[in-house]
Amino acid sequence: MKKHWDNPLEHAMPEGTRVPALVTIGGVPVAPATVLAPMAGVTDTVFRRFIRNASVFASGGEDGHGHPDSVDAAITNQQSGCGLIMTEFTSADGLARMRESKRKRYLTFYDDEHPISAQLFGSNPATLAEAARIVEETGFDIVDLNLGCPAKRVVSCNGGSGLLRDLPLIGKIFEAVRAAVTIPFTVKFRLGWNDQHIICVPLAKLAEESGLNAVALHARTREQGYTGQARWDHIAAVKDAVKIPVIGNGDVRTPEDACALIAKTGCDAVMIGRAAPANPWIFRQIAQYTATGRYDLPTEMDRYRMIRTYFEMLLTDMNVEEPGAPASAAAGKMKQFASWFTHGVPGGAALRKSIYEAKTGAAILEAVERFFDGDTPMVPEIPMAEPVYSEVWD
Numbered sequence: 077m078k079k080h081w082d083n084p085l086e087h088a089m090p091e092g093t094r095v096p097a098l099v100t101i102g103g104v105p106v107a108p109a110t111v112l113a114p115m116a117g118v119t120d121t122v123f124r125r126f127i128r129n130a131s132v133f134a135s136g137g138e139d140g141h142g143h144p145d146s147v148d149a150a151i152t153n154q155q156s157g158c159g160l161i162m163t164e165f166t167s168a169d170g171l172a173r174m175r176e177s178k179r180k181r182y183l184t185f186y187d188d189e190h191p192i193s194a195q196l197f198g199s200n201p202a203t204l205a206e207a208a209r210i211v212e213e214t215g216f217d218i219v220d221l222n223l224g225c226p227a228k229r230v231v232s233c234n235g236g237s238g239l240l241r242d243l244p245l246i247g248k249i250f251e252a253v254r255a256a257v258t259i260p261f262t263v264k265f266r267l268g269w270n271d272q273h274i275i276c277v278p279l280a281k282l283a284e285e286s287g288l289n290a291v292a293l294h295a296r297t298r299e300q301g302y303t304g305q306a307r308w309d310h311i312a313a314v315k316d317a318v319k320i321p322v323i324g325n326g327d328v329r330t331p332e333d334a335c336a337l338i339a340k341t342g343c344d345a346v347m348i349g350r351a352a353p354a355n356p357w358i359f360r361q362i363a364q365y366t367a368t369g370r371y372d373l374p375t376e377m378d379r380y381r382m383i384r385t386y387f388e389m390l391l392t393d394m395n396v397e398e399p400g401a402p403a404s405a406a407a408g409k410m411k412q413f414a415s416w417f418t419h420g421v422p423g424g425a426a427l428r429k430s431i432y433e434a435k436t437g438a439a440i441l442e443a444v445e446r447f448f449d450g451d452t453p454m455v456p457e458i459p460m461a462e463p464v465y466s467e468v469w470d
Contacts, residue, residue: 087336094366095334099159099321099345102260102289104191104217106159106345108366110334110359111292111323113349114162114195114222114264117412121184122393124161126386127356128153128188153191157363159345161192165222165236168198168207183214193218193262197225199234199245201252212257218289219257221249223265223279226298237298240269243279250286260289264325264347267310270299276310277317284318292323292347302350312341323347330358331365353416356382376421380448383417387444391437407437423447 096109112119112127153159166182174182185192194216198204204221211219223246225236232238239246254261263283268274280291293314295306306326315322324343328334329351337346351358357378361371374382390406414431418424430443 087330087332090335090339093335093339095338095346095362096344097366099290099323101160101218101262101321104260106191107153108157108159108363109345110157110159110362111345111347112158112161112352112359113325113347114165114193114220115349115353116164116225116227118353119162119164121186121189122386122389122409123353124163124189124192125186126389127158127352127359128156128161129385157359157361159191160218161189162220163192163194165195165197165225166207167235168196168204169200171196171207171210172203179210179214183211183216185216191217193220195220195222195264197222197230197235199239199249201245201248204249205252205256208253208257208261212259216259218260218262219253220292221253221261221263223263224294226266226301231298237266237269240266240275240279240298241273243275243282246279247282247286250283250288254287261287262290262292263288264292264294264323266294267297267307270297273297274310277313280314280318280322284320288320290321290323290344291318292325294347294349295324295326308337308341311337311343315342315344321345325349329355331362331371334362335365353413354419356386376448379417379421380444383444384441386413386417387437387441391441407434407440410437410440 098105098107099109100106112124163183163185171179171182183194194211194214196204196207196211196219198207208219222236223239225231227236230236230238234242239249250261250263263279265276265279267276274297276293280293283291291314293311295308295310296302296304308324308326311322311324311326321344322341323345324337324341325347328337328346328348334346334348337343346362348358355361355374357372357374364371387410390409411432414428418427421427427443427447430447431440434440434443
């Protein structure tokens with residue numbers, strides 16, 4: 077996924093417009109009306125809980141000696157500013173074929189992640205219906221269908237945005253999945269395959285007619301990928317066409333963008349993707365602006381705590397023995413996120429270099445400490461709830 081935006085538009089804060097405090101999706105309250113977008117390779121259980129707990133390491137939570145004070149074990153959606161979190165997409169074909177013990181690894185989530193939506197991709201109605209039943213039995217609050225992924229390997233299997241070329245098949249999938257589950261069913265899609273094939277309005281109407289509970293529109297075509305500008309006018313057109321909740325997505329980088337999206341489209345909620353790894357405070361900032369009319373920018377201390385906290389959560393959840401652990405999945409994930417997390421950090425290139433050269437998770441943490449002069453106080457531990465399944469993601 078592209079990490080940067082093409083000539084992003086700057087939006088002023090609209091007068092009197094705020095992100096709604098609540099949207100209800102098929103009986104599931106999403107408060108506030110902000111959604112962490114499903115992102116392959118990003119929104120695993122560690123990152124989702126990291127976003128949910130972002131307020132724990134916000135600036136200002138320190139004692140008189142500059143050390144973090146005690147941490148409240150219960151972080152609410154309103155505190156984190158993120159009303160709904162979504163999983164990475166999961167193959168319906170793979171899920172239906174897996175042994176139950178292996179399924180659990182791919183559907184791991186913690187009690188404090190509710191409400192949570194599981195996103196599926198595939199093209200066979202019966203297989204998607206079976207996968208949706210598994211999602212419901214596992215305890216997810218919502219099941220979502222991916223009609224937006226532009227990746228060639230997904231599209232080549234007629235999954236993701238590949239299905240945008242076949243509305244009749246989409247209709248069959250909607251019907252099969254809706255009949256298979258009682259939990260809310262939603263869909264995330266793009267404008268269409270290309271500019272000559274814009275189908276977002278008829279697709280949204282089909283979703284409503286098929287009994288889906290909400291739609292989320294990424295206002296780009298499959299052909300665009302993540303380039304160019306998101307065309308919010310199409311989100312407004314979808315909102316005018318249906319009565320179920322409409323979630324707007326695309327080019328929301330700041331609280332100003334989120335409010336401008338609401339003002340220009342009338343959508344019911346805002347979904348945030350690429351901005352979340354680059355600025356994990358964005359949900360808190362949106363909530364803060366909604367409550368007070370202003371929001372705080374992250375300090376150097378915030379950035380230190382953010383990097384340190386996420387890396388420590390990875391090491392804990394992936395059960396890596398420290399010190400001296402061999403090259404591991406956790407270390408690889410740390411390196412993957414280094415370019416996101418060091419965005420905007422003065423001298424961040426040097427930190428990225430030291431992270432990339434490190435061989436273990438412990439060495440990566442040492443590099444972070446050295447970069448921040450080694451005098452930065454340790455971050456408090458994030459309270460770990462009992463997982464619904466004890467296994468972690470691969």
